[in-house]
């Protein structure tokens with residue numbers, strides 16, 4: 001056996017490649033972090049100087065007044081999406097990862113379901129919104145209201161939640177499953193007590209992105225939620241409901257400084273809402289993962 | 297002899313006295329019996345024609361070169377292979393005389409009675425205490441305050457209590473590898489198994505931890521019946537009563553450990569136990 005030392009690349013060349021790779025990853029990171037910072041700062045810089053806490057406690061009057069109705073409306077819609085899309089999405093993910101029978105060649109089963117989920121994920125949100133308007137608001141006579149808004153937004157984000165749940169479950173170490181199986185736990189028991197627990201961070205992250213997307217979405221809501229200056233009523237249908245992105249969008253297009261202030265306020269509130277969601281979920285995850293393998 | 301016959305002890309009384317003297321008397325002497333067992337993955341024959349008895353309260357070592365089917369055999373005994381793709385079996389495995397595949401054998405109960413310890417420690421992502429009682433909880437063996445008792449008893453049994461009694465709510469992954477394996481053993485014991493299957497239980501451990509696990513295994517008999525896969529021939533000699541030697545898809549030889557190591561009947565066995573193979 002001859003050892004071909006001269007075929008090793010030169011150290012300097014390897015160093016160069018390593019640092020070039022580093023620079024590329026940093027550039028990519030900048031591409032993400034830069035705009036994010038710029039957007040958040042832009043909103044903060046424009047909104048904070050004119051910020052009045054009374055926006056949170058005053059109802060809107062067209063293009064002036066406060067945003068109380070919109071804040072409450074957005075929160076109600078988000079809770080609705082969390083309940084509907086959260087349960088449907090997580091259950092779909094569990095089905096795809098755990099229950100769909102594997103195919104003969106050993107590949108993961110549930111191909112049709114997965115295709116359906118992918119198709120749904122590829123739909124433009126405005127098309128979903130219009131379909132919702134035609135099917136729910138008009139055909140079912142629900143009008144602009146909370147229920148169609150929640151259903152359409154849920155339909156939009158269920159794919160995210162299902163996908164992230166599925167991949168989180170697939171990453172659970174086989175050793176946990178076999179350990180549970182060998183102790184004589186049923187598949188359902190081991191799923192609930194062992195497997196889901198270790199998949200939780202992935203699932204929560206998916207839910208979170210979905211919620212943030214839903215909270216920041218405008219197009220489907222224009223078609224389904226309508227607009228109103230009053231607080232949400234307790235009825236699911238027949239009563240329009242207001243939401244923050246509506247004011248971000250419409251007030252920004254008004255030729256009045258007053259309206260622009262409201263528009264920036266709405267944007268700021270949305271940003272804060274999403275950031276709060278992020279922090280809270282990280283805390284929840286840290287609390288449930290204190291016994292996990294990666295958290296020593 | 298005549299006098300003995302005259303005593304008027306009923307057969308039932310005799311039976312109950314015998315029961316006290318020897319609670320295992322009525323049960324089959326062999327806990328597990330395999331007969332004509334052939335194991336396959338797809339078209340590949342892994343093992344054929346394995347006939348073997350595992351007497352109650354003994355330790356049996358499974359030795360043989362890598363790929364000889366030791367793990368496959370072991371995992372068949374508590375049906376962990378059943379869900380593996382392409383797995384086929386012919387012949388039978390009986391637990392106390394009843395086939396493990398018979399329809400009136402509950403799979404979950406089989407797994408409770410035939411426990412398993414894996415090569416790499418695999419504690420669950422929950423606290424140390426919850427790990428010990430996880431199986432006991434699942435089978436409804438204990439609940440509430442009883443769980444604390446179960447946890448303490450089993451941790452004492454494996455000699456881990458003093459090391460962990462102040463950190464029962466801590467993560468198990470902060471324990472050393474050897475301690476994690478002992479924790480998994482405590483977890484397996486907490487469901488009250490009759491048989492334990494161990495697949496190279498000490499291969500990830502240092503010599504000192506290995507020694508304490510081996511001592512523990514000896515202490516678990518004769519209450520339990522153990523079947524241990526090991527690549528460590530010294531370990532097979534030290535802990536086991538009987539040894540099975542697998543080679544090229546066959547159970548080549550089995551017998552009392554001393555005999556098999558000192559007077560092997562087959563040349564391949566001799567070569568393997570003398571370190572001349574693999």
Ligand SMILES: Nc1ncnc2c1ncn2[C@@H]1O[C@H](COP(=O)(O)OP(=O)(O)OP(=O)(O)O)[C@@H](O)[C@H]1O
Pocket residue numbers: 337340342360361362363364365366367368369380381382
């Ligand atoms: N799921 C599977 N599908 C197909 N073949 C398998 C599967 N599991 C094991 N085998 C094959 O079965 C044979 C025996 O494997 P097994 O794991 O039982 O060997 P082993 O004696 O435990 O080896 P080692 O000492 O390395 O652990 C090997 O040839 C292996 O490739």
Ligand SMILES: [Mg+2]
Pocket residue numbers: 366367368495525
């Ligand atoms: Mg093996």
